[in-house]
Amino acid sequence: GAVVSQHPSRVICKSGTSVKIECRSLDFQATTMFWYRQFPKQSLMLMATSNEGSKATYEQGVEKDKFLINHASLTLSTLTVTSAHPEDSSFYICSASVDRGDYGYTFGSGTRLTVV
Amino acid sequence: AQSVTQPDIHITVSEGASLELRCNYSYGATPYLFWYVQSPGQGLQLLLKYFSGDTLVQGIKGFEAEFKRSQSSFNLRKPSVHWSDAAEYFCAVGAAQAGTALIFGKGTTLSVSS
Numbered sequence: 001g002a003v004v005s006q007h008p009s010r011v012i013c014k015s016g017t018s019v020k021i022e023c024r025s026l027d028f029q030a031t032t033m034f035w036y037r038q039f040p041k042q043s044l045m046l047m048a049t050s051n052e053g054s055k056a057t058y059e060q061g062v063e064k065d066k067f068l069i070n071h072a073s074l075t076l077s078t079l080t081v082t083s084a085h086p087e088d089s090s091f092y093i094c095s096a097s098v099d100r101g102d103y104g105y106t107f108g109s110g111t112r113l114t115v116v
Numbered sequence: 117a118q119s120v121t122q123p124d125i126h127i128t129v130s131e132g133a134s135l136e137l138r139c140n141y142s143y144g145a146t147p148y149l150f151w152y153v154q155s156p157g158q159g160l161q162l163l164l165k166y167f168s169g170d171t172l173v174q175g176i177k178g179f180e181a182e183f184k185r186s187q188s189s190f191n192l193r194k195p196s197v198h199w200s201d202a203a204e205y206f207c208a209v210g211a212a213q214a215g216t217a218l219i220f221g222k223g224t225t226l227s228v229s230s
Contacts, residue, residue, distance in 0.1 A: 006159075032215040043206065043222040044160075051215070093159060097215055105150070105210070105218055109159035 001027050002098045006108025013084055013115055021079045021111045023094035029074035030096035035067075038091040038110075047092075050077050084115040118143050120209050120221035128227040129197045137192040137224050139207030149190040150208040150218065151181055160206065166190065177201070202228045 003026040013019050023033060032051050036044040048064075050056040050071035058064045066088075068080040081088050094108040121140045129135050141147055148167050152160040164175025171183040181192045190207060204225050208218040 034217045041225075044220045046217050046219075049215075049217055091157075095218070097210075104162065104165055107152075107160045110157075112157065 002096075002104070002106045003027055004030070004094060004096055004106050004108045006094055006111060008111060009109060010112045011114070013113070015085055015115055016083055018080055018082045019084055019113060021081075021092055021094075021113075023077050023079075023096075023108050025075045025096055025106075028096075028098060030077065031074065032097050033071055033077035034095040034097075035069060035077075035079050036093045036095065038093060040091075044093060047079075081113065084113070086115045089113055089115045118209070118219055120207050120219055122205075122207055122221035122224050124224045125222070126225045126227065128229055130229050131199050132196050135192075135194045135197045135201070135226070137205050137207075137226070139190045139192065139221060140188050141190065141207070141209045142188065143209050143211075143219075145211050148210045149181075149183060150210070151175065151179070151190070151192050152206045152208060154204045154206065154223075156204075163192070163205075197226075197228055199228045199230065202226055 005024045007022050035047045037047050038044045046059050047062045048056045048058045048069050050069045052071050052074050056069040071077040093110045119142045123138050150165045151163040154160050163179045164173050166173045166183045174180050179194050183190050204223045206223045207221040210218045
């Protein structure tokens, strides 16, 4: 239980275009979704926290106009990388906190974004 | 400041040997502690977690971790490493409530030699 499905797993886009990454909670309601970015051989850096129905809270240094996060329902959160540039190439992972008896976190399988 | 420190960037262990990956944390509230494993290009898999109670927790794949509050540590151990354990390991800390993001350490790369 508590599965988050993340799509696409890989995407290649041209500079200047936008890319949308989706994360869906399949068997639970994700009130809060977290978006992380991971550079090669590095740790996961929190980009933003999104709560269903409200604006996302971005971490310091993360451009909110470039990384648009929408959490319109309890089962879907999206991250749109707008006007992508090569420096946006990275591995993006979503995560949801699971507020059940066995509290924990569940992660999507990640999206490898390459901007050419 | 809240942080997680994994002092070892890269560790190489012989297959069949024991393993210990270190993790120290700094957290203002009661910490919930996690260990995750990540294979190249993949997402994160939870190995184990500690919320409260017995400070020695058992996880999947034969891993265990011990919470030591006095040392602010949550080290991961395995008595006998298998070649398939080669991966990136992340320690993470979170708050005792849903809706709070995890803070991750920089990770430790485990290589297993034959």
